Amino acid sequence: MPRVRSVIPGRQRWDVPDVCGRPVVARLIESLLSEHEDVVEAHANPVTGRVLVRHDPAVPPQRIAGLVREAVTLTRLYARSHAVRTTASAAAANRPDAGHPGEPADPTRPRKLSAALVRGGAVAVAALACGKYCMALLARPLVSLGLAGAATAVVVRKAWSRSDRARQRTKDGTTPRHHPLRTIIGRHKRQLGMATLLSVLAQLAEMALYALVPSTVLLLAKGESATLAALGVAGATAQLSVLVGAALVACLAMAALGYGAGVAWRKLGQTVEDDWRTRTYAHVQQLAPADLESERTSRVSTVLAEDISQLGNFVGGHLHETVQLATSLAALIPVYLLLAPQIAWVAFAPVPLVTWLSFRFHERAVADHIASGEHRARLSSGMADNLQAHTTIKAACTEEYESTRIAELSREYREANVSTDRSAAAQAQTLRLAGCSALVGTLLLGGRAVLKGELASAAFGPLIELPGIALVRLTRLGGITDQYQRTLAALERVQYLNDLPVESGTEGCRLPAQQVSGDIELRKVTFAYPGRPPALRDASLTIAPGRTTGIVGATGSGKTTIAKLLLRFRHLDEGHVLLDGTDVRTLALPDLRHAIGYVSQEPFLFDSTIAENIRYGTFDATDEQLVEAARTAGAHAFVDALPDGYDTLVGERGAALSGGQKQRIALARTILRDPPVVVLDEATSAVDNETEAAIQHALQAFGTNRTMIVIAHRLSTVRSADRIYVLGSGGLVAEYGTHDELVARDGTYATLWRLQAGLRVPA
Numbered sequence: 001m002p003r004v005r006s007v008i009p010g011r012q013r014w015d016v017p018d019v020c021g022r023p024v025v026a027r028l029i030e031s032l033l034s035e036h037e038d039v040v041e042a043h044a045n046p047v048t049g050r051v052l053v054r055h056d057p058a059v060p061p062q063r064i065a066g067l068v069r070e071a072v073t074l075t076r077l078y079a080r081s082h083a084v085r086t087t088a089s090a091a092a093a094n095r096p097d098a099g100h101p102g103e104p105a106d107p108t109r110p111r112k113l114s115a116a117l118v119r120g121g122a123v124a125v126a127a128l129a130c131g132k133y134c135m136a137l138l139a140r141p142l143v144s145l146g147l148a149g150a151a152t153a154v155v156v157r158k159a160w161s162r163s164d165r166a167r168q169r170t171k172d173g174t175t176p177r178h179h180p181l182r183t184i185i186g187r188h189k190r191q192l193g194m195a196t197l198l199s200v201l202a203q204l205a206e207m208a209l210y211a212l213v214p215s216t217v218l219l220l221a222k223g224e225s226a227t228l229a230a231l232g233v234a235g236a237t238a239q240l241s242v243l244v245g246a247a248l249v250a251c252l253a254m255a256a257l258g259y260g261a262g263v264a265w266r267k268l269g270q271t272v273e274d275d276w277r278t279r280t281y282a283h284v285q286q287l288a289p290a291d292l293e294s295e296r297t298s299r300v301s302t303v304l305a306e307d308i309s310q311l312g313n314f315v316g317g318h319l320h321e322t323v324q325l326a327t328s329l330a331a332l333i334p335v336y337l338l339l340a341p342q343i344a345w346v347a348f349a350p351v352p353l354v355t356w357l358s359f360r361f362h363e364r365a366v367a368d369h370i371a372s373g374e375h376r377a378r379l380s381s382g383m384a385d386n387l388q389a390h391t392t393i394k395a396a397c398t399e400e401y402e403s404t405r406i407a408e409l410s411r412e413y414r415e416a417n418v419s420t421d422r423s424a425a426a427q428a429q430t431l432r433l434a435g436c437s438a439l440v441g442t443l444l445l446g447g448r449a450v451l452k453g454e455l456a457s458a459a460f461g462p463l464i465e466l467p468g469i470a471l472v473r474l475t476r477l478g479g480i481t482d483q484y485q486r487t488l489a490a491l492e493r494v495q496y497l498n499d500l501p502v503e504s505g506t507e508g509c510r511l512p513a514q515q516v517s518g519d520i521e522l523r524k525v526t527f528a529y530p531g532r533p534p535a536l537r538d539a540s541l542t543i544a545p546g547r548t549t550g551i552v553g554a555t556g557s558g559k560t561t562i563a564k565l566l567l568r569f570r571h572l573d574e575g576h577v578l579l580d581g582t583d584v585r586t587l588a589l590p591d592l593r594h595a596i597g598y599v600s601q602e603p604f605l606f607d608s609t610i611a612e613n614i615r616y617g618t619f620d621a622t623d624e625q626l627v628e629a630a631r632t633a634g635a636h637a638f639v640d641a642l643p644d645g646y647d648t649l650v651g652e653r654g655a656a657l658s659g660g661q662k663q664r665i666a667l668a669r670t671i672l673r674d675p676p677v678v679v680l681d682e683a684t685s686a687v688d689n690e691t692e693a694a695i696q697h698a699l700q701a702f703g704t705n706r707t708m709i710v711i712a713h714r715l716s717t718v719r720s721a722d723r724i725y726v727l728g729s730g731g732l733v734a735e736y737g738t739h740d741e742l743v744a745r746d747g748t749y750a751t752l753w754r755l756q757a758g759l760r761v762p763a
Ligand SMILES: Nc1ncnc2c1ncn2[C@@H]1O[C@H](COP(=O)(O)OP(=O)(O)OP(=O)(O)O)[C@@H](O)[C@H]1O
Pocket: 293, 529, 530, 532, 535, 553, 554, 555, 556, 557, 558, 559, 560, 561, 562
């Protein structure tokens, strides 16, 4: 049965065992899901058996789950009615191009096969019947080139529609206004023009060189070149010098222009990548925290790193190849038509075949690479886990077990690679063979034409090797098309991220931090995280300006959520959150966030020095101010004791510091900012009681005339607060008062206090 792995708004991942090892089932499920208008993209991986469905986030997840189950059921029904393979046919299924045993046959396969047979038969019959007439027709250059062109177009079109899973769509499902390439290149059209020009010239220089070498050999054989003599260069020696000189110039031009083109394309690729990355990153910075939270961090960073690199790599590498291919074909066809029209057909006959083979082999190579990529991913994650879990491994004495496990993964990866490499080598040589057949055919027919005197050897000689250049480039067509498809898919993901709405509200009412008194009120607030029951239900409380207010309560009672709503990290569903009597939704967002300093339970430290971390957000603070803030946060003593003091590097996410030290650095950062309202959300939960008492003592002066909201589980943290709220479930205020009042009331707080103080709790 299909099993859901993860559900987040707009995306679901499923484990569908039916897909595992069955590409046709995977394709069927993808197309069944993609038919639904709510589904933006469906991808079924026959290697891992996973199905990824991207959908309109407004559609309830249950509906998408229903669609996935329905697609799996339909596929099974289809499999039962169409693909009961007999043992005999299973033997045939072992062919590399056959599907997985037991998987439903491609529904269109019998029809396709018979249509192909009919078409092939018809062509053969026609060829036999027409015989000489057909050959005469083919010998007409425009007819043969037209046929080769049409056949190539059919092959390309078929391959395109087969692999076109990443059709570009805009968010509302309409066709984009610009061609995707134009969207990718953006405003760098001049750079594109220059790179294209250099590519075209480099390609022409290369072709000239390939034409000059046989011309020189011909001159040596014949003793004179009639063409050069007609141009006024008399004598074999002079003619040889001219040809060799021209070859040298072509050689230099090819190298110089090739260098220029390579640099220009790479530069363009880098520029495009840099442009998209800077723009997208700036956009991501502006996203609302709720939107960013709903997108997985790993997904966003994959888009920012890999997808944007794909755009740059395609422009810098594959677009260059495409221009070279187009130039070689565009230059070759007129040259042949002009100089040797009678052999043009044989020179270009392999074009559709090579194109077809290129696509066909590429599809197989992709499947091979997916399989070996899967093994590589398993090996890498196994090794990463292993390295991270070294303490656990040592403690459990499982070193040998782990070594064997990694060796097994490595062996599987090696075997997958060996078979991939073998088929890659076979494919490369088959393509080469197909390409070479053009050379042999050209030699045979061209040679006969020369012998019969129908074709001048001076015209035939330079042409022999030229189709080879185009055919070699053609072998890359499958790869280029695949890269283009991948680039479109990457562009779609990048654009999706860029289409996420930025945080609104920069234009609201102004409230400069100096004018904030810090009067805060939650009025009948109801808020639920997407797909969850309300975290706050009709919650109301007031926080007096310039005072310290403690908020305590059971885990999950909504304490942090109150802070998030105050900072507008989330938008409430009902009610009001007021700062100085103004609804925070109407305040200018920068003003609101400048007015409130927030220290979370798990503070984030950047991979830089302690001083830089404390200064983060108050970059112009003096050293004295920095040390003073660290003192107030109880951080100075331990920082001072470090060999590098404030210049100590804290490591990735502050890995080189203890939890309590990190918290004190984060506290110092907020203290240095000096905001009129401070929210400490379990900000000292990781420090020992003694240090916390010292921090509280230091914070007393800092908290004077400042609104301090202290969220804590440890009641000693809020003991000295002017008012303490005790939250029940859904953020409802169970009781409030000062510490002494609450203890005297003998309610929830008093019970908790006795528990934490180690006093006996009445039964
Ligand atoms: N990003 C989120 N998505 C979905 N639900 C969430 C999210 N963050 C919190 N919740 C849920 O909202 C409720 C309130 O969470 P909140 O973090 O405000 O509680 P808390 O009182 O601060 O808890 P703790 O004392 O454990 O820190 C919890 O049930 C929690 O599971």
